[in-house]
Amino acid sequence: MLELKNPALYKNQCYINGIWENANNGALINVINPYNNALVGQAPDMTADECSKAIDAAHQAFLEWRNFPATDRAKVLKKWYKLQMQNLDDLAKILTSEQGKPFAEAKGEIRYGASFVEWFAEEAPRVYGDVIPGHGRDKRITVIKQAVGVVGAITPWNFPNAMITRKVAPALAAGCTLVIKPSELTPLSALALAELADQAGFPPGVLNIITTNDAPSIGKELTGNPKVKKLSFTGSTKVGKILLRQSADSIKKVSLELGGNAPFIVFEDADIDAAVEGAMASKFRNAGQTCVCANRVFVQEGVYEEFVSKLAKAITQLKLGDGMIQGTNIGPLIEPKALDFVEKIVEDARTKGAQILSGGKVAAPHQLVYEPTLISHPSTDMMLFREEIFGPVAPVFKFNTEEEVISLANDTQYGLASYFYGRDYARIWRVAEALEYGMVGINTGMISTTLAPFGGIKESGLGREGSKYGIEEFLNIKYMCWGGVE
Numbered sequence: 320m321l322e323l324k325n326p327a328l329y330k331n332q333c334y335i336n337g338i339w340e341n342a343n344n345g346a347l348i349n350v351i352n353p354y355n356n357a358l359v360g361q362a363p364d365m366t367a368d369e370c371s372k373a374i375d376a377a378h379q380a381f382l383e384w385r386n387f388p389a390t391d392r393a394k395v396l397k398k399w400y401k402l403q404m405q406n407l408d409d410l411a412k413i414l415t416s417e418q419g420k421p422f423a424e425a426k427g428e429i430r431y432g433a434s435f436v437e438w439f440a441e442e443a444p445r446v447y448g449d450v451i452p453g454h455g456r457d458k459r460i461t462v463i464k465q466a467v468g469v470v471g472a473i474t475p476w477n478f479p480n481a482m483i484t485r486k487v488a489p490a491l492a493a494g495c496t497l498v499i500k501p502s503e504l505t506p507l508s509a510l511a512l513a514e515l516a517d518q519a520g521f522p523p524g525v526l527n528i529i530t531t532n533d534a535p536s537i538g539k540e541l542t543g544n545p546k547v548k549k550l551s552f553t554g555s556t557k558v559g560k561i562l563l564r565q566s567a568d569s570i571k572k573v574s575l576e577l578g579g580n581a582p583f584i585v586f587e588d589a590d591i592d593a594a595v596e597g598a599m600a601s602k603f604r605n606a607g608q609t610c611v612c613a614n615r616v617f618v619q620e621g622v623y624e625e626f627v628s629k630l631a632k633a634i635t636q637l638k639l640g641d642g643m644i645q646g647t648n649i650g651p652l653i654e655p656k657a658l659d660f661v662e663k664i665v666e667d668a669r670t671k672g673a674q675i676l677s678g679g680k681v682a683a684p685h686q687l688v689y690e691p692t693l694i695s696h697p698s699t700d701m702m703l704f705r706e707e708i709f710g711p712v713a714p715v716f717k718f719n720t721e722e723e724v725i726s727l728a729n730d731t732q733y734g735l736a737s738y739f740y741g742r743d744y745a746r747i748w749r750v751a752e753a754l755e756y757g758m759v760g761i762n763t764g765m766i767s768t769t770l771a772p773f774g775g776i777k778e779s780g781l782g783r784e785g786s787k788y789g790i791e792e793f794l795n796i797k798y799m800c801w802g803g804v805e
């Protein structure tokens with residue numbers, strides 16, 4: 320069991336209507352540390368009935384919360400932010416234990432997660448309307464923005480903290496209330512956040528957490544229940560499509576942050592050392608398990624050998640193993656299924672003729688740590704060109720012309736993140752405009768920040784999270800037409 324400075328954060332019950340609850344049938348989910356297979360804790364395995372009860376509570380709370388002055392909502396959010404920062408080490412410890420990412424990275428995630436709470440606390444009082452010139456002498460037009468209502472939030476295991484706060488903070492700032500379903504693999508981070516929300520003083524029902532092993536049933540309830548007005552999901556494109564279809568019957572507002580297949584392009588005029596640094600940061604963050612990780616690296620012919628040899632050298636510096644040991648850079652993959660998939664991708668590349676320059680296997684038998692893998696001379700018929708790898712595997716393709724690499728980069732159904740390195744400013748504009756992606760990193764491999772609108776196009780999603788755009792996803796516009804103003 321986990322030893323924390325603040326043991327109150329170690330929860331094994333769900334938070335519904337301000338009360339900590341077990342599952343009605345007493346069922347539990349075992350939460351397993353992916354590094355050593357140890358039991359980290361347990362969480363209730365709840366059903367759709369309990370989710371429906373949480374939705375009722377959120378609906379009741381919404382009727383009050385939406386009428387709080389925005390400055391009062393901001394005050395509670397700021398308190399929640401402060402509590403998260405005060406409990407940073409404990410939150411990171413819980414995160415590393417259930418997810419596996421290195422402790423330093425987990426601390427980075429807690430700071431990143433909390434930054435959404437701070438930012439949206441400040442945005443709450445800035446939900447401005449509009450006054451528009453009327454269409455007749457006696458007419459006036461005003462526009463106000465109102466909270467959409469109860470939000471269903473379904474969040475992933477790769478960022479057990481930040482993907483919750485990135486949805487919850489703007490929703491609460493706007494005046495919405497929520498029912499959150501975290502991943503069954505990482506529910507403890509979500510429950511710890513709920514404990515801090517309770518301490519911060521959110522009224523009962525404003526924030527509810529349902530943990531479950533039965534994601535499809537809870538997904539059906541959150542998308543089918545007419546009291547839920549908005550669904551916000553981060554996860555796979557496959558599941559996102561199901562949730563979008565299910566939301567159609569009640570025409571819910573939907574935000575989706577889905578899969579990616581990020582190109583990382585290095586032109587001949589790039590600063591190669593900076594490009595290698597960017598590729599390392601983008602590719603190996605969270606052991607390659609992020610939607611914005613570089614998936615396909617494309618390097619122009621003249622600098623291919625130099626880039627590959629420098630990347631190979633940088634990879635040798637990575638330390639693998641237990642995320643709780645200081646200095647670890649690469650932790651385990653989340654579960655055996657994830658390891659199987661990464662192994663399949665590498666095997667496919669090997670049999671189709673790619674060269675595995677380093678890695679290409681698990682670090683130790685019976686473990687989920689996969690060696691950082693560098694693959695040269697891959698081709699477009701390999702799985703790694705089409706599939707989101709979600710592991711520490713870097714395939715490096717060679718290209719000749721700008722036109723060729725744009726066509727390769729865009730040859731995917733995904734459109735989340737993309738990256739390129741180069742110095743020619745005219746080409747920078749051309750390439751940034753030509754990439755069919757929602758986000759473009761130019762001479763950087765790190766694009767995630769509270770201040771920017773995170774999100775994708777094509778089959779990578781709908782809507783934006785973070786920045787001034789993030790709160791709009793939780794607001795409806797109401798237009799009032801005033802007549803008879805003589």
Ligand code: SIN
Nearest residue numbers: 553608609610611767
């Ligand atoms: C994700 O992988 O879903 C999010 C990554 C990020 O916010 O940087």
